[in-house]
Amino acid sequence: MEKTPIDPSAIIVDVVQKNLETICKKVFGFSKDKVADYQIKTQNAYQGYLNRAVDKYGKVKTLIHKSIPINLYDFYVHTDLKCEDSIISTENINGILQVSNSSMVLGTGGTGKSTLFKHLFISALYTSDKIPIFLPLRNVNDSEQSLIDCMYETINSLGFTLEKKYFLESLDTGIYIFLFDGFDEVEDSKQQKLIKEIEVLMDKYHQNSFLVSSRESDSLSVGWDGFIEFKMLPLSKEKSIKLIEKLPYYDEEVKSRFLKTLDKSLYKKQKDFCSNPLLLTLMLLTFEEFAEIPDRM
CATH class of the missing domain: 3.40.50.300 (P-loop containing nucleotide triphosphate hydrolases)
Known part of the structure; x- marks a missing residue:
């Protein structure tokens, strides 16, 4: 579908x-x-x-x-x-x-x-x-x-x-x-x-x-x-990654770095946020601005 x-x-x-x-x-x-x-x-x-x-x-x-x-x-x-x-x-x-x-x-x-x-x-x-x-x-x-x-x-x-x-x-x-x-x-x-x-x-x-x-x-x-x-249900790690992969984004380099971080450590570290589509999108925008995700959400 x-x-x-x-x-x-x-x-x-x-x-x-x-x-x-x-x-x-x-x-x-x-x-x-x-x-x-x-x-x-x-x-x-x-x-x-x-x-x-x-x-x-x-x-x-x-x-x-x-x-x-x-x-x-x-x-x-x-x-x-x-x-x-x-x-x-x-x-x-x-x-x-x-x-x-x-x-x-x-x-x-x-x-x-x-x-x-x-x-x-x-x-x-x-x-x-x-x-x-x-x-x-x-x-x-x-x-x-x-x-x-x-x-x-x-x-x-x-x-x-x-x-x-x-x-x-x-x-x-x-x-x-x-x-x-x-x-x-x-x-x-x-x-x-x-x-x-x-x-x-x-x-x-x-x-x-x-x-x-x-x-x-x-x-x-x-x-x-x-x-x-x-x-x-919250997004699984696989679905969180898939959402970011599919999302049209003007800076592919930023998106690529965010995906690597999401896969390597971010989902496990901030699961409550990464499993929520709206908050996950906000995290991508935050990553673009600060090149990292703050420890305190």
């Missing part, structure tokens, strides 16, 4: 066509001729959204590339998850879906939860027959709308042109994977309401799949009864 091309137009057409008959049979009660017209309209709506969403979520700004987003797969290294005693690969989304259709992915700051969810969104197009819907939950902070209305507004802004009433009716088909990213970014005053809305959505439309990402917090102890918890 790490070499996934960022423009999966053919895959998007395939995924939409696999679900088109299910959507149209469930949603449209028109005559045969009118249904045919709406099949074309529906196909264009889903393909329009998925193409725009892949373009948006498949490019990421980093600490090193602050001005121009780069291809997610130019630097992405998948992070394994732990569920009780099991290690789950995130190379594609099926590793999670095989455990549960309702999952909570937890991790500390800088572990790459949002990057993981963007990868899972793209992965779903290649490895699942369902249609992925990505919603940054911070979007609810600036709105008094319901979660479903906020979701529709988000996908509509990315080219989904089908009327809202038809989208709402399609929820009962079970063709979706909902990726709700960043629950910890939701204002405290809105969190409990949002938990209830997600749980109602999950109960009412249980044939779909639901994934939520968040930092661990006290607010997660209430609700979420139907969700299986996955915890993001």
Whole structure:
């Protein structure tokens, strides 16, 4: 998956066509001729959204590339998850879906939860027959709308042109994977309401799949009864090295010296920092400035 091309137009057409008959049979009660017209309209709506969403979520700004987003797969290294005693690969989304259709992915700051969810969104197009819907939950902070209305507004802004009433009716088909990213970014005053809305959505439309990402917090102890918890694991030494190797960096000589230090002693000496993608990137920038890593982080 790490070499996934960022423009999966053919895959998007395939995924939409696999679900088109299910959507149209469930949603449209028109005559045969009118249904045919709406099949074309529906196909264009889903393909329009998925193409725009892949373009948006498949490019990421980093600490090193602050001005121009780069291809997610130019630097992405998948992070394994732990569920009780099991290690789950995130190379594609099926590793999670095989455990549960309702999952909570937890991790500390800088572990790459949002990057993981963007990868899972793209992965779903290649490895699942369902249609992925990505919603940054911070979007609810600036709105008094319901979660479903906020979701529709988000996908509509990315080219989904089908009327809202038809989208709402399609929820009962079970063709979706909902990726709700960043629950910890939701204002405290809105969190409990949002938990209830997600749980109602999950109960009412249980044939779909639901994934939520968040930092661990006290607010997660209430609700979420139907969700299986996955915890993001730190990067191994091998994955830390791979991340730096892949990361586009303008000074190859500095990167090469940092990689040697990381491999020889730094990972063992500062494992808590080197196993965190954000902090590891900061260490590379510090290394460039000071030509060494301070003993006291």
